[in-house]
Amino acid sequence: MVINFNKKIRKRLSIVVVFILLIGGGGYLLKNESSVETLKPNDKKSINRYTMDVVFDDESKRLMCNQNIEYINNTKITLDKLYFHIYPNAFSKKEFAPFEKSEMKQAYPNGFNEGYIDLKNILNNDKKLEYEIKGDKNDLLEIKLGKQLNPGDKISIDMKYNVKIPNSEGRFGYGDNTINVTNWFPIACVHDDRGWNLKGYETVGDPFYSETSDFYVNMLIPKKYKMGCTGNIVNETSDNKKTLYKIEAKKVRDFAFILSTKFDINKDFYKGISINTYNLNKKISSDATKMAKDSIAIFSELFGQYPYETYSVMASDFYIGGMEYPTLVMIDQSLYTEKNKFLLEYVIAHETAHQWWYSVVGNDEISEPWLDEALTEYSTVLYFEKKYGKEVGEKLIKTMEIQTKNHASENIFKPTTKYRNSTDYSLNVYTKGALAFNEVRKKVGDKVFFDTLKKYYSTYMYENVNGVKFVELWNSKGIDIDRIIREYK
Structure with missing residues (x-):
């Protein structure tokens, strides 16, 4: 899920076949x-x-x-x-x-x-x-x-x-x-x-x-x-x-589904994957489709191939920004404007990254929200870096550093129930968590960093994992990841 940047929009960035239906009424x-x-x-x-x-x-x-x-x-x-x-x-x-x-x-x-x-x-x-x-x-x-x-x-x-x-x-x-x-x-x-x-x-x-x-x-x-x-x-x-x-x-x-009488459906393909966007503002349909396709392409290259045949990005009456489900994501329909295009792309990229971190590689999102959300948020930075250049990624990291310097001071590895509110949760798990992954990347270098994430994805496809397994994978490569991110506890 993504939390919006401000109170309305920083709340969350950071079905002839015959069948019979019986109808009833620290470290x-x-x-x-x-x-x-x-x-x-x-x-x-x-x-x-x-x-x-x-x-x-x-x-x-x-x-x-x-x-x-x-x-x-x-x-x-x-x-x-x-x-x-x-x-x-x-x-x-x-x-x-x-x-x-x-x-x-x-x-x-x-x-x-x-x-x-x-x-x-x-x-x-x-x-x-x-x-x-x-x-x-x-x-x-x-x-x-x-x-x-x-x-x-x-x-x-x-x-x-x-x-x-x-x-x-x-x-x-x-x-x-x-x-x-x-x-x-x-x-x-x-x-x-x-x-x-x-x-x-x-x-x-x-x-x-x-x-x-x-x-x-x-x-x-x-x-x-x-x-x-x-x-x-x-x-x-x-x-x-x-x-x-x-x-x-x-x-x-x-399994999730969304209905509307108003959808403008736009389609594209990436390596045999059907990319479908369901839009409520027809003027933004092609843009949303390109964002979805670019996200699938970039993350497939960075982490490993998207394993499903379809991917749907759906504009929704959903005030919280974005939400991930397998092969489908919800996006706040108010973001589909020329003014909000950057934020729309950010939210689509973030929710698409969840197809790797949550949908394919799963985890307990209550006990260890950092395991999918922090990695997903940093994956969003990587999307912008890959698509628009390293300087854009660096600007996003700098913004996150400023945000966390003034507001975030919590252990990013806490369960969701231990955070005061969604803003506190977002600043720490998403923003501060993304910075933790950026620190790991700087310490180990791009080759080791991306090779390890590809290994993580290929090893644990369709499984549920936990923090211990994640750390063990890095340790198997001779990397003391716990030492690198100690300051984020």
């Missing part, structure tokens, strides 16, 4: 010794599979959903319970809403409007499973399996639920132009060597942590809408009123 780096149980590159170990049938009701702004998940126990222990995040419930009450108090009017310009997930039933082979809704914001689902799930075993779970989308201009909600459907379905919590990761939808930062999975989605929506989504639309069939989409998204961490 932190080295001291963190946890390790993440993950798939090794090219390993044949199975990953979770989500199959969804979704109907969108435009009038009520509800999704009627049937979902099946084939969950594989990739842990080293026997499980008798599974946990899922049900993030929409964080929008069910005003006091739960994941926005700072000063931003509630921006998040809810028409006043607070609730969003939630209404679970109808949960089954395993037509047998009802017991479940309980937990968490401080009722955004955690505990399912009792009624049996033991041994390591390597698989279980099929069917869920029927409805989702109410709020009138909110955040990640999840709708405004005058777009309907943003993100973090909307029950998604399995990560179980790593620390156990279950059950953190809720926090206000500061990106409170998400998920495993790479395969998604197969059938979606029925009103024909008037144009849709961008994670993954590939493999079939599309329409009648006079509805469009049915069949979507596949393989080896991704999440």
